[in-house]
Amino acid sequence: MRLSSADGATVELRPTRYQFDLAEVSAGARDWDANWLVLDGAIRLADGRAWAFTDPSLTTFEARQLTVWLRDVIDGRVDPAPVIGGSDDEADAGRLRTFLEPSLAFSLAARDGQRVRLRVHLSLEALPPWHQDPDGPDRPRFFEYAVELDTTIAALAEAATTWETEITNFPVR
Known part of the structure; x- marks a missing residue:
């Protein structure tokens, strides 16, 4: 899935493999x-700085939940949130x-007609090298660092469809 912003920032996420072979997993x-x-x-980033990471970041269950969340954003069922991340406030979780x-x-940072501003929060191994x-x-702190992407609903729908297709290669086991 590729999420692109009007300012040139991009976030690409692609599931590549299961972390463990079934033979490695205890019953x-x-x-x-x-x-x-x-x-x-x-x-x-919009300023041209870039980095990459490879990390076991999601379960197959969560990958499917992300599809649902993206579709909920597209359909207007997710309310925009004020700037969040980095606090210990329990309200951030919601x-x-x-x-x-x-x-x-x-x-979701904002919604305006057919445009949305989506935040991708990165922590731990997904942080840029300078952090x-x-x-x-x-x-x-957790979720404090975020890349904000100004995109269209149509582009987000395309990214959600791509993500949904990519995760079909990794069924729940």
Whole structure:
């Protein structure tokens, strides 16, 4: 899935494989461990800075939940949220589409007619290299760092369809 912004920023996410082969997964942990997906992410900011990451960021269940969330944004069923991320406020949880692994989250910044501003929140392994130092003074807290994308509903629908197609290669096991 490729999300592109009017200012030139892009976020690409692609599921590439399961984290573990079924033979590697213990019987007791099969539901979760068998369903972790490794994502390749490629991010380019409007100012031209770019980075990539490869990380087991979502389960197969969550990948399908992301499709539902994107469709809900398209259909106007997700309310825009004020600037969020980086706080310990429990209210952030209700305004973010989060997942078990906190390296990735989504929120809707604004909606205006046929345009939306979507935030892709990046933490941990998905952060840009200049924020990777875990002891660095400028390391963002969970979900504080976000790439904001100004896009059309039609482009978001195309990205959601692409994502839905890509995850069909990774059924729930």
